[in-house]
Amino acid sequence: MSNPMYLLKTRRFAPLFTTQFLGAFNDNLFKNTLAVILTFQAAEWTSLSAGLIAPLIGAVFILPFFLFSGLAGEVADSFDKARLARIVKVWETALMIIATVGFSVHSFGLLMAVIFGMGMHSTLFGPIKYSIIPQHMGENELVSANALVESGTFAAILLGTISGGLLAAHPNGGVIAGVTGSAVAIIGYIASRQIPTAPSLTPDQPLTFNLFNQTLNSIRLANGNRVVFLSILAISWFWLYGALLLSQFPSFVKTVLMGDEATVTILLSLFTVGIGAGSMACERLSHHTIRPSLIVVGAIGMSIAGIDFALNAQSFHAVGVLNSNPEFWRILADLVLIGVFGGLYSVPLYAIMQNRSDAQVRSRIIAANNILNALFMVGGAVATMVLLENGWSIPSIFLMIAIATALVAGIIAWKIKQIGEGE
Structure with missing residues (x-):
């Protein structure tokens, strides 16, 4: 195997x-x-x-x-x-x-x-x-x-x-x-x-067909298992971060990189390929067991690559042909690394959520994951719109979310690792 x-x-x-x-x-x-x-x-x-x-x-x-x-x-x-x-x-x-x-x-x-x-x-x-x-x-x-x-x-x-x-x-x-x-x-x-x-x-x-109660019951079931709920929160942060990046790629390319639609496709493709590569690397590194330490590595890697990506974007100068600009290639490399570490981070979290959930209520716990994923993504979108309306630049928002990832995802990942080692 x-x-x-x-x-x-x-x-x-x-x-x-x-x-x-x-x-x-x-x-x-x-x-x-x-x-x-x-x-x-x-x-x-x-x-x-x-x-x-x-x-x-x-x-x-x-x-x-x-x-x-x-x-x-x-x-x-x-x-x-x-x-x-x-x-x-x-x-x-x-x-x-x-x-x-x-x-x-x-x-x-x-x-x-x-x-x-x-x-x-x-x-x-x-x-x-x-x-x-x-x-x-x-x-x-x-x-x-x-x-x-x-x-x-x-x-x-x-x-x-x-x-x-x-x-x-x-x-x-x-x-x-x-x-x-x-x-x-x-x-x-x-x-x-x-x-x-x-x-x-x-x-x-x-x-039951009370949609409000069903939502609350799903979240309550997930919250009943600490490591499962922490995993769901960590997964939700991953989707918040990813959705924020993807939603801002078109504006980022147009206003910062001075690129075109093809450039947007390049960024989207590299980010996606990075996640796929990171997911498969996680499988190789895990040796068929769930290793919470990879979640910590992924969170730290996403943060460092994300901070470098944002700082490079802030200092980017669109001069001449985009492909001949070394700053552009560094931005692409950072984006690939965010995806790679995102794959390392997210795959063990899904495995923990599945493995540690009570089999009889597993689907409802996964439903709670979907609810919180959606809530985090909407929250991230609203926060981004508010920041943009208040004069924040897109690279500044990228920097903020990368630093927040170091704090939020890093802390949650470390707690999951501690729980896993203590059992």
Whole structure:
């Protein structure tokens, strides 16, 4: 088992990986196609200003995580997860067909409904995905499985985002994206048919439909296990940091680096490749066991690379061709390192969350993770907007979040390491 790729040859992992990969690809293909088309053709679609469209799409997509994560966790704990995965894929296929219609008739409202539906799709699939892994994997395979899922997810995000941008430039790009998304969703459904059964451990548990209570109950369950809750907080900080960087890349490239759309794609690609490389490096360094020390190394590395990235950005001088500027290459190197250390940091946290959660309520604990991830990302977005409105530069915000990562993520990672060593 020295190479984690062997899991991709097994039925207990490969169909789940494929289903997840294709779903993440579709999410980002559709979101980015819509965002680019509406940004450059806003007047043809809606009376909203172009500047409000990207934040609106992000807000509508993430809203279901707040509303329905608790319900998604309860459902995943109560029914066969493999069957639920297939139902979610049918839902995704229907949404992509509706998206094709929405693009063809230029219906802004219909497409925003699809954005909400795709957010719902991700909300439902999250607890299924992360709770089915420990049900089908041995404890010594958790790090490998999570490393593959993490690297595969970010690769799918990258491919979907780039594909969406390319399709948006085509005269009929929206319709093509809808048709492509429908085909990808159907392939995802076929893959989900091969996921082995993952029956509920609490089939008689009644479902509740008070969304507020479900959310609170999920968080309360997670909070009942200190190391699990700390892991969730640490994962949420990772998503806050990553989302902040990704959301500011376009403005950073335009106002600081004086680059173009291709430069944005380069930054996004390198950051994503870094996370994938770090995830696989974590698997190699862990030797099939969960090593909390790697979380500490990852937190410190993200901070140092992030601080250097921000300081280089603050002193950057856009002179001549961007590619011939050594300061630009240092910024790219820092960005790759942030991703690499981010992979080292996040993979063990997911493995700890899965391994240390009570199997009977694992899906609801993962739902709590999704809720807090969304809360942290929204909080980070709001804080960024407030800082920008008050005259902060983007490099200054990057520096602040890197220093905060040293404090917040570093302290949480150290506490997780101490708990792990003390048991």
